[in-house]
């Protein structure tokens with residue numbers, strides 16, 4: 001028993017012992033003495049109990065010798081010559097001598113325990129003599145020590161690793177004055193979004209630009225984690241908004257804390273926070289971003305503690321308890337969520353030298369490879385307890401989208417060495433093309449959704465990212481179908497542009513149909529909104545990089561003007577509830593992905609290709625650029641202890 005163990009007891013008791021300048025001195029003094037007496041009585045009773053337990057409980061030493069630390073003196077003498085290896089042989093062999101040693105040792109231990117207890121009692125008495133302030137100061141010192149130790153542990157410098165080839169960070173200035181002007185306009189929009197968030201929502205996750213206050217949703221949990229700051233950092237950096245970048249860095253350094261009792265989405269935190277921090281680290285070289293990314297990743301790891309290793313959708317950052325969304329089929333995890341961790345987790349292993357992250361995502365991949373796929377398609381739902389698929393719904397939009405994207409990008413990010421990922425991508429895309437991609441009567445190529453053996457002829461705004469993905473995956477495709485996939489990318493870009501062009505605001509709806517005489521138009525009222533999403537512009541940008549067809553810049557500029565005209569308000573940018581109405585209501589949310597993705601892709605569209613060249617950088621699904629890793633000679637799965 002040591003003094004620190006007694007401190008909380010003393011600490012709790014002391015407020016009642018404080019005499020202060022009471023008008024009832026005698027009464028208070030009596031109280032103080034009786035309190036002390038009770039305390040001492042409790043301590044004595046406790047000590048007596050310990051002695052009692054030691055002397056009168058059955059002697060367990062014969063069964064649990066190691067508990068008493070007697071293993072050195074009581075190791076049974078095994079007479080191997082007689083083949084007798086039982087403990088019984090110890091009792092006969094040299095019994096008298098050993099029993100004596102045993103008694104001596106017990107006596108020594110009893111004396112030690114008695115002395116320890118007496119010392120503790122003395123220390124307790126000493127404590128009671130101290131003033132309340134003295135004791136509180138002692139407690140505070142102890143607490144500070146612990147906090148310091150923890151901090152030291154958390155911010156322990158990470159092992160230095162050779163940085164990958166980080167080229168094209170500060171380039172991209174277009175020579176053409178018209179293009180430059182457009183690029184400057186997009187930068188101004190970024191500044192408007194940032195300045196208003198800074199003024200009205202600073203530290204909150206997002207901004208309500210009309211109410212002019214902070215905003216959050218359940219994906220970020222209930223605490224202020226500054227999602228917009230983290231998500232916007234790399235956009236600020238590449239736009240040369242360095243003062244704003246520094247403000248963000250300072251906030252992250254001082255305020256971004258993950259030891260909060262908050263239940264967050266593993267997927268969203270990974271793509272926005274870990275992706276955002278890693279990109280900010282690679283672009284700026286500032287250690288703080290790497291350290292924060294690693295700390296946060298550690299908080300996500302408990303989500304993988306499921307019977308299959310397929311992570312829960314949500315995890316409490318403090319307790320590590322995970323669970324799935326209530327709406328997901330049969331308690332399932334979501335394909336686009338557990339399948340969109342690979343890029344960030346490989347980088348975490350690369351930067352820390354700790355294979356734990358790599359092993360988690362490779363385990364998911366291996367498990368998926370073993371499973372049967374109906375019609376070669378991956379269903380959106382997988383139960384993390386049973387390892388069985390939920391409903392047979394397949395989508396390249398919501399719930400499925402970025403899983404396919406990350407298969408392709410795993411291959412690209414490995415400098416095209418991860419052939420397993422490339423094969424999984426090629427297989428998946430072949431099945432998608434066969435079962436989900438169709439041409440409408442009016443000649444528009446669209447990607448529908450597969451629901452229990454039936455094709456729903458509806459495409460989401462989210463699905464529009466696939467145009468860019470097909471173009472990005474064209475090079476290196478199976479049977480050298482590069483031309484085919486580039487063409488498919490162009491067709492999807494065209495369809496998605498039509499979905500914008502057929503609205504009043506020239507902004508795309510959340511979902512649009514190809515059915516019953518309707519083409520690329522939203523039918524249901526609750527699918528007519530535009531929430532500042534990036535996917536269509538993302539596809540324009542990839543198509544621009546691969547083809548330099550000027551129509552992609554033209555389409556991007558149309559979207560820029562529409563956003564500036566209909567979504568800009570004096571307090572930032574807001575989504576709109578109906579893109580077919582000439583005076584739509586605002587949803588009053590400035591999404592963090594508007595700064596991370598929409599404005600970044602627009603800026604890149606009007607920059608030269610030497611800004612973040614695609615041979616050296618791979619963008620995560622939240623548009624955070626991560627460098628290609630040359631992993632051929634690096635073992636990320638090395639230490640079996642981490643598996």
Ligand code: DMJ
Pocket residue numbers: 402462533534535593597621622623
């Ligand atoms: C972003 O958070 C990411 O692009 C994600 O992959 C899907 N949806 C949003 C933007 O629409």
